[in-house]
Structures are given as structure tokens and as C-alpha cells.
Amino acid sequence: MKLGKIATLTSLVLLGTFTNVSLAAGDTLVVSTKLDPSSWDPIATFTVPWSTVATNVFEGLTYRGPDLKLVPGLATEWIVAEDGLSIGFKLREGVTFQNGEPFNAEAVKFTFERLLGASGAKGPQRSNYTAIERIEVIDDYSITMHLNSPDPVLLTKLAGYGAMIVPPKYITEKGEAHFASHPIGTGPYQIVNYEPKVDVKLKAYDNYWGEKAKIQDIQFKFIAEPATAVAELQAGTIDIVVDQIPLNTIKTIKSKDFLDVISVTGPTVMAFRFNTKSGITQNKDVRKALIMAVDRQKIIDTILAGQAQSIVGFQSALSFGYDETLEGLPFDPEKAKQMLAAAGVKPGEKIQIDYRANDQVLGQVVQALAGYLKRVGINVALKPYESSVYLNDIVPAGKTGEMFSQGWGGWTFDYDNTAYLMYHTGEKWNPYDSDPQLDKLLESQRPITDQKERERILKEISAYVANEALEMPLYNINTLYGINKRVQNFEPAPDQRIRLNNVTFK
Known part of the structure; x- marks a missing residue:
């Protein structure tokens, strides 16, 4: 055209x-x-558009479909050891890669050695799978995955991105550059x-x-x-x-x-996180007041045309660890004014909100936030950034103003994959906080194989974060499809x- x-x-x-x-x-x-992912190699990407296409081309040992249930993929069954330090997989027989190459235990071993080796180190996926220590081949269709530490989300991770099984002979003969543009899978x-x-x-x-x-x-x-x-x-x-x-x-x-438009609840959540190291947002009561100053439901009904749900924490209702009983702070601008005054914040106080500039809807949301905060006496300076600068130079380095936007996909639909990266000391997306009590909670749920107990701790984490008001949770945006x-x-x-x-x- x-x-x-x-x-x-x-x-x-x-x-x-x-x-x-x-x-x-x-x-x-x-x-x-x-978006063009630029590379079709599973270890070289983290983009959603890659998975939109590649879900039809590649497969993992496990598979998670639109119903979000984890089922057998290239493995027909698995057994997790009681201590969580090994998983035995029985592999599917009679499977071939799209070039005719056979799928077997050696292909699985090659895939994970490549992911965890020098090739994987060049891409963004290896860090998701570092719990894997080695793959032991038992026979042609049986392997044991040995772990250096338990990872309660690993089976879900095996259904996506870097864990997609790749053909050893094809990559060895053709080279990785060729594979990236001429991929072969089992899909x-x-x-x-x-x-x-x-x-x-x-x-x-x-x-x-x-x-x-x-x-x-x-x-x-x-x-x-x-x-x-x-x-x-x-x-x-x-x-x-x-x-x-x-x-x-x-x-x-x-x-x-x-034509029709199909709308489904998705994993993506949006919040404005607080700089807890400098400015008025060091004060927890100030952070709570700022949250109470904003009518989140009004933003959803107007700017988002109702295509979202209000959230009280940084996860969607689809996430493992979501607590439906957790209550968020209400929209109460008068109470917000009182709390700001009690905290010594004078009318006309200035704060800066940083955000990614390439999102038109987010731009409207930021303008609305500025309007709501002005009504409680806070003047807002808006600072947009080009996405790569924002994600690589501003947020991880702790160079933001008092508030900064954070969208998160949570593709594992498990709160650990969000909470650990957002709140644990030293993580890339946690430039300001170091809370030993929160660190202990985050670490304590990872080795647990009892999912009910782990869920209880995850809910405790979400309540703790809400009480500390580490972010202004806004909404969980729907995933939209236009369809003929x-x-x-x-x-x-x-x-x-x-x-x-x-x-x-x-």
C-alpha cells in the first residue's frame, strides 16, 4: 500500500x-x-510483539494458553522434588523441528546451555532462568533440570520467551545470526x-x-x-x-x-511510583495524601473509556498473589489537604512527575494527575522522556523527580515476578528503597513449594507495600483486539x- x-x-x-x-x-x-522484534531468537528479546508471532513458531517444555492454565508442551509430565532443587521431565516423542531435525533430550540440553552461556549473556532473557544450574540427560526423552535455588515461577517461565526449545544442529551449522532471521521451532x-x-x-x-x-x-x-x-x-x-x-x-x-472489538482483562498495570529518598515524597503520609488526591475511577471512565480496572496494588486480578480483600486509599481531596498540611507541606509546593513521552494515553493521564494534585495545593512540573532514555538512564539510575510512571506487564501472572523486581534492594527497577523487612518477605516466599503458603506471603507483601505507599496504583488496562x-x-x-x-x- x-x-x-x-x-x-x-x-x-x-x-x-x-x-x-x-x-x-x-x-x-x-x-x-x-513492532518488529528485529531478532526471532528467543534469547535475544523480551518484547510482547515477538511473542505474538513466535507463540506460533516455537514451543517450550510447558505451555500456557489464553486461559492462563499451565499444561504440557514439549514435556508430557514433570515432577518437582520436595526441596524444589530439581525437576524431572518426560519429553514428548515423535516431535520434529520445522527443518525435520528431531526433538529430544539433547535439544533441551543445548537450549538451556546456550541460554545460560555466552550467547544468552548477550540478551535480556538469561536473568529469568539463573535458578537453573544444569540439565542432566537421562535418556533420549527424559531429563532432570537441576537448580541452584528454588524458583516457584520457573514452570511458568518455561512456557515463554528464552525457554523456547531450539534446534542444535541447525544453529550449529547455520550460525546464530542466520537463526535470528530464519528461525526454526517445533510449533x-x-x-x-x-x-x-x-x-x-x-x-x-x-x-x-x-x-x-x-x-x-x-x-x-x-x-x-x-x-x-x-x-x-x-x-x-x-x-x-x-x-x-x-x-x-x-x-x-x-x-x-x-468488525468487532474484543476486550479482555490483561496483565498490564500502570502506577506512578514515588521517590522515597528526596523531596516531600520521603514522607509516607505525603505519599498517601497524593494518592487520595486523585480520582482513579474517573480517569478510567473518561480517558480510558472504561477499558481498565482500578487497582490497589501493582498487579492485576489475574496475578497469583492478588488479594481481593485489600482495600485501597479512597479518593478524598479534603482529607488529602489536611494530611499535607499536617506534614508541613505548604500550598504551592512543587513536584516533578517523569514519564515516557511516546504514549498518548499516558500523556493524558499525566495531565489529569497534575490537575488533581493542583486542587490540593501541589504544583506539578511534567517531564517527558524518550522511552529508551527513560528506561535505561533515568529510572534505574534514580534520576527521577518525586513521581515517575511505571507500566508493568507481569507476563508470568505471578506477583513475585513483579514485587521482587520492584521492591527488593538493589534491583534495577528499585532505585530508591532498601527495606530489610520487605526484603525478608520477598526472599522468604521463593523457596516455598506449598503454593497456599506462598500465596499468603505474597498477599502480606502487597499489604505491606500498600501501607508504605510506595506507588500510586492507577489501573489495570484491558487487552484489546480489533477483529474481522x-x-x-x-x-x-x-x-x-x-x-x-x-x-x-x-
Whole structure:
């Protein structure tokens, strides 16, 4: 499509002037995602758009589908030792990689030695799997995973990203650079053409061990601009738009009789965290007052068009460790004023809020926060940053103002994966706090194999964090999919890791 036509389509979407058209009949399922991962190597990425595509190409020992239940993947069964220091896996027989190479215990050993070795050290995934000490091959279809410390979330981690099993012979012969652009996995689809920044094309793998793909060809288009993706959806050139639905276009999309918008609760939460080392936010009562000054539900109802849920902690209701009985601070601006005065904060006090500049909705939320805080006597200076600078230079180095935005996907749906990284002393995303009591709680739940006891401690952690008011929890945003109704049997995954082998056309 030429740039001129894309611009025209985008304008029409914004004006809401599309007439109802149906998608031209075609055999290819066309999906849009916002980012080209640049590498298809599982150990070289942490981006959600990678998993949107790669869930159809690669597989792990375990599998977690849209229902978030953990089930067998390339392992048919497993036994966790009582001390949590080893896991025995029975591997699935009769599985081949998409180049015909056999899947077996040696492939598993190669995968994790590569992940935990020099190759993995170059990418962002190794730190998720450092509990693994070594892989012991028992026979062709049995392995024991030996751990240096228990990891209660490891089985879930094995279902995603860096733990995807890769072909030893193919990588050894072709090299890692070739594998990154011409990947081979064991999944129901294989990548047959990849054009960087444009698209990636998949074809059904005929010898797939499981449920074979109903649709033979899939094209994933990389479209950075959400309005353009929606324009193509309305024009009938895209079947599914993955999590790129501007909130102000939902009604327009749903008004077309051949389109729909599917909304599901997702893992992504948004909060504004506090600098507890300097400024007025050193004071816990001040932090609580600032939280009480903001009408979070109003932000959800207006700016977010109702496509979110209010949260009292930094996790969604889908997260293991979520406490539905935990009560958050109420919206009470008058009480907030009293608390600020009692803490010695004078009217007109200035604070700085730092945030990522490339998110239009977040920009509106920040403006709303500034407005609410002004009503209780706090003047806000807003400081936007380009994403890479913000994530690499500002937050980890503790260079923020009194408040700073933090979005978190929580892809394991386990509070440990959020809380440990956010609140434990020395972690990258915890630039300001060092709390021995909180550290002890975080560490205490990791070796526990009794999930009820671990859940109890995680709930204790969330209550502790809420009482300390380490952040202003705002909302849990829904995952949105725009879809052409000719697409049948589509399962909307909360984490955007969509599996497409059961999808058909009407």
C-alpha cells in the first residue's frame, strides 16, 4: 500500500467516515502488530510483539494458553522434588523441528546451555532462568533440570520467551545470526519470509505433532501507528489488530457490521511510583495524601473509556498473589489537604512527575494527575522522556523527580515476578528503597513449594507495600483486539501471545 493511501485511510478512521465493507476473500490471515522484534531468537528479546508471532513458531517444555492454565508442551509430565532443587521431565516423542531435525533430550540440553552461556549473556532473557544450574540427560526423552535455588515461577517461565526449545544442529551449522532471521521451532507454523520493518510470513508446518493449522498462511504486518492499523482493519486489508486500538475508535469500529472489538482483562498495570529518598515524597503520609488526591475511577471512565480496572496494588486480578480483600486509599481531596498540611507541606509546593513521552494515553493521564494534585495545593512540573532514555538512564539510575510512571506487564501472572523486581534492594527497577523487612518477605516466599503458603506471603507483601505507599496504583488496562468477523475460533489471549492454529474463516 502506498503512503498516500495509508494517510487517507488514517484520516478516514479519525473522522469515522468509513462505509461498511467486507474483507475481500483470501486464504491468508493478516494480523497487525506494532513492532518488529528485529531478532526471532528467543534469547535475544523480551518484547510482547515477538511473542505474538513466535507463540506460533516455537514451543517450550510447558505451555500456557489464553486461559492462563499451565499444561504440557514439549514435556508430557514433570515432577518437582520436595526441596524444589530439581525437576524431572518426560519429553514428548515423535516431535520434529520445522527443518525435520528431531526433538529430544539433547535439544533441551543445548537450549538451556546456550541460554545460560555466552550467547544468552548477550540478551535480556538469561536473568529469568539463573535458578537453573544444569540439565542432566537421562535418556533420549527424559531429563532432570537441576537448580541452584528454588524458583516457584520457573514452570511458568518455561512456557515463554528464552525457554523456547531450539534446534542444535541447525544453529550449529547455520550460525546464530542466520537463526535470528530464519528461525526454526517445533510449533504449528514456520517462518518462510521475513522482511525487516515490513512483515513476516508464516506457513503451516505439515508435520506438526499437535493440532494442525486450519489456515495455511499468516502474514504479520509491522505497523507502528495505531490509527493506520485500524484504518487497514476498516478497509478490509487486515483481519486482526493486536492491542493497537485507540480508545476513541472503539465505537466506530464496532459500528461496522463486519468488525468487532474484543476486550479482555490483561496483565498490564500502570502506577506512578514515588521517590522515597528526596523531596516531600520521603514522607509516607505525603505519599498517601497524593494518592487520595486523585480520582482513579474517573480517569478510567473518561480517558480510558472504561477499558481498565482500578487497582490497589501493582498487579492485576489475574496475578497469583492478588488479594481481593485489600482495600485501597479512597479518593478524598479534603482529607488529602489536611494530611499535607499536617506534614508541613505548604500550598504551592512543587513536584516533578517523569514519564515516557511516546504514549498518548499516558500523556493524558499525566495531565489529569497534575490537575488533581493542583486542587490540593501541589504544583506539578511534567517531564517527558524518550522511552529508551527513560528506561535505561533515568529510572534505574534514580534520576527521577518525586513521581515517575511505571507500566508493568507481569507476563508470568505471578506477583513475585513483579514485587521482587520492584521492591527488593538493589534491583534495577528499585532505585530508591532498601527495606530489610520487605526484603525478608520477598526472599522468604521463593523457596516455598506449598503454593497456599506462598500465596499468603505474597498477599502480606502487597499489604505491606500498600501501607508504605510506595506507588500510586492507577489501573489495570484491558487487552484489546480489533477483529474481522470472518475470523472464527480466535482466542483472545490476555498477554497477546495468540495461538492461531485453530483459527478458521467463516
